[in-house]
Amino acid sequence: MVSGTSEGTGRLPLEEKILKEQLRPSAEDRVYIQRVADRLLAAIAENGKAEGMVVGSIARNTWVKGDRDLDVFLLFSPEMPREALEAEGLALARTIARKFTNTFCEKYAEHPYINATIDSIDVDLVPCYNVASAAHIQSAVDRTPFHTRYITEKINGLVDDVLLLKRFAKAGGIYGSDQMTEGFSGYLCELLVLHYGGFTPLLAAASEWGPHLKIDIEHHAAKEFDEPLIVIDPVDPRRNVAAAVSIDRMAEFVELARGYREAPSEVFFTLPEPRGVTRDDLVEIISKRGTALYAITFATPPFIEEIVVPQLKRSTGAIRDLLARSGFVVHHAHYRMGTVRCMLLFELLNDALPPVRRHEGPPVWNRLNAEKFREKYRDATLPGPFIENGRYVMEVPREFVCAADLLTSPALLNVGVGRHVRMSLEKDWCVFEGADCWQEEFAAFIAGFFSRCSPLVRITRGR
Amino acid sequence: MVSGTSEGTGRLPLEEKILKEQLRPSAEDRVYIQRVADRLLAAIAENGKAEGMVVGSIARNTWVKGDRDLDVFLLFSPEMPREALEAEGLALARTIARKFTNTFCEKYAEHPYINATIDSIDVDLVPCYNVASAAHIQSAVDRTPFHTRYITEKINGLVDDVLLLKRFAKAGGIYGSDQMTEGFSGYLCELLVLHYGGFTPLLAAASEWGPHLKIDIEHHAAKEFDEPLIVIDPVDPRRNVAAAVSIDRMAEFVELARGYREAPSEVFFTLPEPRGVTRDDLVEIISKRGTALYAITFATPPFIEEIVVPQLKRSTGAIRDLLARSGFVVHHAHYRMGTVRCMLLFELLNDALPPVRRHEGPPVWNRLNAEKFREKYRDATLPGPFIENGRYVMEVPREFVCAADLLTSPALLNVGVGRHVRMSLEKDWCVFEGADCWQEEFAAFIAGFFSRCSPLVRITRGR
Numbered sequence: 052m053v054s055g056t057s058e059g060t061g062r063l064p065l066e067e068k069i070l071k072e073q074l075r076p077s078a079e080d081r082v083y084i085q086r087v088a089d090r091l092l093a094a095i096a097e098n099g100k101a102e103g104m105v106v107g108s109i110a111r112n113t114w115v116k117g118d119r120d121l122d123v124f125l126l127f128s129p130e131m132p133r134e135a136l137e138a139e140g141l142a143l144a145r146t147i148a149r150k151f152t153n154t155f156c157e158k159y160a161e162h163p164y165i166n167a168t169i170d171s172i173d174v175d176l177v178p179c180y181n182v183a184s185a186a187h188i189q190s191a192v193d194r195t196p197f198h199t200r201y202i203t204e205k206i207n208g209l210v211d212d213v214l215l216l217k218r219f220a221k222a223g224g225i226y227g228s229d230q231m232t233e234g235f236s237g238y239l240c241e242l243l244v245l246h247y248g249g250f251t252p253l254l255a256a257a258s259e260w261g262p263h264l265k266i267d268i269e270h271h272a273a274k275e276f277d278e279p280l281i282v283i284d285p286v287d288p289r290r291n292v293a294a295a296v297s298i299d300r301m302a303e304f305v306e307l308a309r310g311y312r313e314a315p316s317e318v319f320f321t322l323p324e325p326r327g328v329t330r331d332d333l334v335e336i337i338s339k340r341g342t343a344l345y346a347i348t349f350a351t352p353p354f355i356e357e358i359v360v361p362q363l364k365r366s367t368g369a370i371r372d373l374l375a376r377s378g379f380v381v382h383h384a385h386y387r388m389g390t391v392r393c394m395l396l397f398e399l400l401n402d403a404l405p406p407v408r409r410h411e412g413p414p415v416w417n418r419l420n421a422e423k424f425r426e427k428y429r430d431a432t433l434p435g436p437f438i439e440n441g442r443y444v445m446e447v448p449r450e451f452v453c454a455a456d457l458l459t460s461p462a463l464l465n466v467g468v469g470r471h472v473r474m475s476l477e478k479d480w481c482v483f484e485g486a487d488c489w490q491e492e493f494a495a496f497i498a499g500f501f502s503r504c505s506p507l508v509r510i511t512r513g514r
Numbered sequence: 515m516v517s518g519t520s521e522g523t524g525r526l527p528l529e530e531k532i533l534k535e536q537l538r539p540s541a542e543d544r545v546y547i548q549r550v551a552d553r554l555l556a557a558i559a560e561n562g563k564a565e566g567m568v569v570g571s572i573a574r575n576t577w578v579k580g581d582r583d584l585d586v587f588l589l590f591s592p593e594m595p596r597e598a599l600e601a602e603g604l605a606l607a608r609t610i611a612r613k614f615t616n617t618f619c620e621k622y623a624e625h626p627y628i629n630a631t632i633d634s635i636d637v638d639l640v641p642c643y644n645v646a647s648a649a650h651i652q653s654a655v656d657r658t659p660f661h662t663r664y665i666t667e668k669i670n671g672l673v674d675d676v677l678l679l680k681r682f683a684k685a686g687g688i689y690g691s692d693q694m695t696e697g698f699s700g701y702l703c704e705l706l707v708l709h710y711g712g713f714t715p716l717l718a719a720a721s722e723w724g725p726h727l728k729i730d731i732e733h734h735a736a737k738e739f740d741e742p743l744i745v746i747d748p749v750d751p752r753r754n755v756a757a758a759v760s761i762d763r764m765a766e767f768v769e770l771a772r773g774y775r776e777a778p779s780e781v782f783f784t785l786p787e788p789r790g791v792t793r794d795d796l797v798e799i800i801s802k803r804g805t806a807l808y809a810i811t812f813a814t815p816p817f818i819e820e821i822v823v824p825q826l827k828r829s830t831g832a833i834r835d836l837l838a839r840s841g842f843v844v845h846h847a848h849y850r851m852g853t854v855r856c857m858l859l860f861e862l863l864n865d866a867l868p869p870v871r872r873h874e875g876p877p878v879w880n881r882l883n884a885e886k887f888r889e890k891y892r893d894a895t896l897p898g899p900f901i902e903n904g905r906y907v908m909e910v911p912r913e914f915v916c917a918a919d920l921l922t923s924p925a926l927l928n929v930g931v932g933r934h935v936r937m938s939l940e941k942d943w944c945v946f947e948g949a950d951c952w953q954e955e956f957a958a959f960i961a962g963f964f965s966r967c968s969p970l971v972r973i974t975r976g977r
Binding site: 258261299342378380382407409414421422436438443452501503 | 721722723724725742761762764765766768769772803804805841843845863864867868869870872877878879881884885897898899900901902903904905906915964965966967968970971
């Protein structure tokens with residue numbers, strides 16, 4: 052680990068300007084949030100059932116101006132049984148929240164927790180075990196206090212670098228370890244800055260990154276990983292902090308780093324404006340591209356993003372394969388989880404095929420199967436079987452001569468869509484074609500589907 | 515080797531009938547051909563420069579009624595230099611031919627030879643070396659006398675079986691070792707009958723054949739072979755007599771054998787009537803199949819079939835690959851060498867594509883190439899590059915949006931068509947579409963292109 056200060060990292064005036072104007076929280080912000088945190092901690096201490104601890108970027112001082120997310124953990128004794136923790140932890144969180152507001156909601160990650168808005172701050176109250184070391188955690192949330200202690204202890208002098216990196220990643224569309232983004236979490240940003248000793252040396256290094264890069268700050272990796280980017284958690288030698296980072300988000304970070312180093316500019320820190328296409332735009336796009344567009348939509352399964360989005364990804368792949376197996380060439384496919392409906396979108400190079408297709412049979416040498424095959428097609432009306440490379444080949448009627456027939460058929464239920472997606476499809480799904488794919492809720496998704504430029508192009512050429 | 519007689523092989527009455535009515539030459543035929551042969555041999559003996567020898571099926575007594583091909587070899591001393599053999603051999607052949615007819619022509623296989631029609635018999639006069647053993651041959655023709663001696667010595671009692679097999683193979687469309695047929699030569703038929711001891715046991719065995727079957731009658735193979743069917747030449751341990759047999763002709767023989775054994779019938783010995791499609795037929799076929807048909811035709815290169823046909827095969831494969839690479843899905847492709855023009859015929863599942871295509875670039879990690887790629891597409895009008903699986907991908911205008919544009923483009927000259935095909939294409943070629951592909955000369959070829967059933971279907975179901 053290289054340690055560095057802002058002076059040593061050769062910060063650009065441009066970066067200082069961004070930090071000052073956009074990223075560093077003001078003294079008032081700090082005081083304001085600290086006051087909310089203090090009141091919550093006081094209420095927890097007063098109650099006495101658990102120890103309170105502020106975690107996350109606010110505790111670490113690495114929050115970006117405007118962030119109003121306060122994570123307060125309720126640390127219980129590890130002796131308490133898990134069911135008791137869930138019940139008592141949640142009860143305590145509710146009690147605390149109720150002291151400050153009448154509206155809060157229960158959420159569920161690995162454990163249930165309470166989310167409430169208190170003095171316009173978005174507060175999570177999360178029960179966890181107060182274990183002796185990260186090696187003894189019973190669930191992922193138990194690890195969080197260790198992250199906070201680790202970063203708080205080491206981050207001095209590099210806080211600005213973390214702020215720059217977070218905004219740089221967010222502007223580039225690669226910030227967030229959620230399933231849709233598959234990008235860089237806040238903790239990962241902190242560790243990368245720590246490891247390379249600042250934002251500038253990180254970008255210099257990242258310009259030369261390759262897949263399966265492994266960073267092990269504490270030199271204690273206790274497991275093999277095969278993800279594209281491997282950053283061993285300093286508090287847990289068996290965990291890859293970068294597990295969520297896809298190969299494409301990693302590559303995009305590399306190219307953003309190169310692009311910024313070549314021509315640093317404020318646009319690399321400018322958050323993209325959400326842009327959607329109109330239905331008329333879509334008509335024009337399709338006519339210009341000459342491709343065939345199909346959308347499948349269905350009711351969003353009533354589960355969290357972490358469960359639904361991977362299933363959408365898998366379903367899109369499975370349907371893409373089904374289309375390909377059926378002779379329809381998929382040019383591009385993507386998916387989106389909306390609040391009410393989900394959309395799988397497919398752009399095809401061809402959506403109509405002749406009513407005949409080849410069907411490959413067994414090798415002629417395999418006598419038993421050869422005779423079964425012959426018997427099966429004895430009265431076929433199409434020519435065949437004939438022999439190609441020693442195998443029987445038959446021409447058979449093609450089941451789906453157009454893509455819409457395939458996508459509206461029950462065949463969709465027989466490919467590897469996820470469990471909850473299947474349950475939703477079993478109720479109903481809709482297929483749209485061409486400009487009819489356009490829907491208000493998916494206007495931005497469709498825009499991204501067609502303009503899918505690399506972040507560098509998006510940023511530097513405003514596409 | 516199993517030896518057998520017609521009694522021991524359990525010949526069917528049907529087979530006896532075919533033999534009697536169609537296959538065995540009559541006594542008059544035999545006397546007639548023998549007389550022509552004797553006169554030729556006498557003329558050669560009188561001249562005294564070479565030794566005359568009748569070879570081929572007439573010498574071996576394995577010719578099918580109606581065959582009028584008489585092969586007479588002129589055996590010269592192996593001491594004579596090759597150039598002298600070519601010059602003197604051809605001169606002698608001419609001298610002999612001239613004694614019987616005024617019209618003859620010079621042909622060229624490995625050596626030049628003379629072909630003449632003498633008393634309505636098609637006579638080849640072929641100079642060769644009279645070597646001591648097949649191990650000392652200087653060219654392929656020198657081997658022929660050894661084949662004749664070998665078969666003549668062993669074939670007693672199995673002549674009828676050879677006649678049946680030859681007709682069975684011919685009716686099934688698999689007789690002939692020429693490049694277009696890729697099937698069974700007469701000598702191969704003789705050896706198979708010898709090895710299995712008759713037509714009936716051969717078919718019983720062939721029903722269970724698999725690829726890479728090796729038959730080595732003299733147990734003297736001196737080389738490894740990887741052809742689908744391997745029959746070591748009894749007179750040359752380094753030669754596969756079945757080298758020309760393709761995997762498909764072999765499989766077709768297997769299925770014909772099975773079909774005949776299941777339900778023996780005269781149709782298995784009935785020569786197919788040449789059938790062609792009319793232009794109207796073709797219009798109907800195409801409309802029913804819904805596919806897109808394209809023909810390329812060009813002047814037949816002025817070389818023998820052995821040279822041209824393999825080039826047509828290679829060219830068809832290369833253009834098939836070119837079509838596939840360009841996004842056009844080839845359902846079936848075939849080729850035909852006509853006397854004036856050659857035709858390559860392609861049936862496509864799609865012949866029009868959108869004006870956009872994906873173009874894959876280097877991995878982002880490969881910095882030098884990544885930057886070259888970026889630079890190249892800096893001002894592209896289509897979206898991109900974007901990143902997929904860590905590589906740059908660009909959308910670029912598609913060069914050929916319809917198959918006809920591709921097939922008429924010079925791209926055709928840049929794929930692996932053979933040398934002589936290329937020379938012909940460089941002068942000119944034509945592309946036809948749909949029913950315009952029909953041409954009188956190729957009517958039978960086009961019929962076979964679409965009805966390409968296995969021989970068993972063709973035979974038993976009259977398709």
